[in-house]
Amino acid sequence: MAGKVSTIQRGGSRFYVDADTDVKVPGVTSVLSMLPKPFLTPWAAKTTAEAAVDNLPAVASIAAHDRDGAVDFLKGAYRRYTKTRANIGSEAHDLFERMIRGESIDPADIPARMVPYYENFSEFLDVVQPELVRAEDVAWSDTYQYAGSFDALLRIKDDDGQTVTVIADWKTSKDTYPDVALQMAAYGFADRLIDPEGNSVPMPDIDAAAVLHITDTRWKFKPVRFDSDVFSHFVHLRNTFDWDREVSKTVIGKPFAQGGIGNARIITGTQRRGK
Template identity: 50%
Template structure:
């Protein structure tokens, strides 16, 4: 039967119910994405400015030959930076999963940029000794209509916790919302068989934060109160994806010279 299929629509990842293809629910990451991200505006501007300063010789020549191309190059600087980080993170995650499953990884087949991450993950396994119960599976919430894919559920020092691997510069507080969604879902849909099993009782969550210079294992609060905040974002998601459509009606009375665009064109 297999696991859960997904599709992307309107910039959101949707999970398709394996028992009823007509049921599609938003992914945890897309729901958490409803958080305001004002800091990204300043980050994107900084990346464009740095790209202009660091590559001025190239940019100045490009301006002479193709001004529009120069603008595209600079305005997309943050996307190039983000994609590079995303590609590294994806490569590291794939290797982490293989290591967690006990696979042997030939160091000669590991990209130089990811080799430090692999070494630190091995050290984490040796020092913390997690007992992995589930790896890279999908959770589904029938109660609140969402789904998501977690990195691991493991038993550590007798306690069961949901884990997330991060290779980003920092551990951001939004990860608490993400882990709470996994922890409080109703069931796990197993990739290999498509079978649904209950999400196990968990003591909490944690992030394994792996950077080129080292690693740290960070506990994350993901209890009921955090899940309430996640569910508020779930409502915001519905609002943004269709709930707000049509809430502002047509004027039933008007005075002065205010006209709609249609009325101006007709005139």
């Protein structure tokens, strides 16, 4: 039985920690980072090139006195963009959580850049009429040892007018991508839900998954494939995470022999075990 759950960062990955037992498991998004992302290199190169072209006078001025400073400015272009988008996403998620919980919000109190998101999310609520079941709880898997915080568990009407339970995610990125299905499957196939007070309940039956892709100009509520086959691909990534973080560090042994420039020698088993 889990207690209150906190998160920590280790080696660039997020881990969820049970405060009572100190059990530590990787987060869903950290597991998903095991997916290859070949598009990131050309994207980062393009972002750097755009920063150079858009800031030519400033870059030239910096470079004239501090070449390394100019290089650092351009090298950090993609990180600045990512941080800006992450900040917008965090602000939007906070706003959406308060709205889905029924909090009364005065648009005049909302930062200007969040107003379009507020208006689009309001329209989503009016059109879809979702009933909130839970929001921002932790989905915890004892079976596969992972955890993650999901955006919302909702009840909505399907095309036939039947009420279905849907695990949903809000995305404020440029587009929606296939790995959202892995993310939703990880949450929905977890064993338990844990609220902020540490109360744990079995994962309820979930009928479907969906993603709300919402930007400052539009919104779309899209179904996401949710089945055991998709989940099995997430489980493979969970195993890959263990390989990357732990197992890979154990597979190369100490040399049987070594040398170089006339210094070759056999290393005995006794010597290897003693080192």
